[in-house]
Amino acid sequence: MKIKDHIQNEAIGLFFRHGIRSITMDEIASQAGVSKKTIYQWFVDKDELVEAVINKELKKDEQECHQCRKEAKNAIHECFLALDMVQDMLKTMNPLIIYDLQRYYPRVYKKFKDHKNTFMVNIKKDNLIRGIKEDLYRSDIQADIVARAALENVFMGFDPDVFSHNKYSLNVIQQELFYFFLYGIASTKGHKMIYEYRKQRLKNK
Secondary structure (H helix, E strand, O other): OOHHHHHHHHHHHHHHHHOOOOOOHHHHHHHHOOOHHHHHHHOOOHHHHHHHHHHHHHHHHHHHHHHHHHHOOOHHHHHHHHHHHHHHHHOOOOOHHHHHHHHHOHHHHHHHHHHHHHHHHHHHHHHHHHHHHOOOEOOOOOHHHHHHHHHHHHHHOOOOOOOOOOOOOHHHHHHHHHHHHHHHHEOHHHHHHHHHHHHHHHHHO
16 A cells, blocks of 8 residues: 555554544654654645545545445435445544535645535436436436435534534434435335335344
């Protein structure tokens, strides 16, 4: 593995656990087992490192979303695969990372927002259209509106003003929001399939 990739991987691990703002370049160097001078050979400053790390994570997200779509047997199965992906990520993710991006790294946060409002919206819209064709979602939903609402539903779970993260784990919040939304857009046929996937998911835990 290249030194640059190694530094980015160690940095994202720290950012996910503790947020971005609180982590220093010294801590990243220590975690990566390199000198701070070595980090500065690859990155001008922390801002550049944060941007590189977020770019890498967004590309990874795109690859994983495409993989979910490729593996899915139907639209609802794709949603359950996506839920598994999100819950795996949340096991090590501190929601503070999004707050830190928004407050202290606005240029990088704009990239994140653009990714959400273009790629992620389109992925969700494609899923909705697929589900309507498969008779798993209600035929009267407007895909563009519902796709955007679905994403806001996900990101609402990260807002501590809405849900206390001391009271509820992020995984519990995301799971409840997921079922709330999915049942709302599903057809009668879709409801039956959700029940089957949900039962199978509980059995596999």
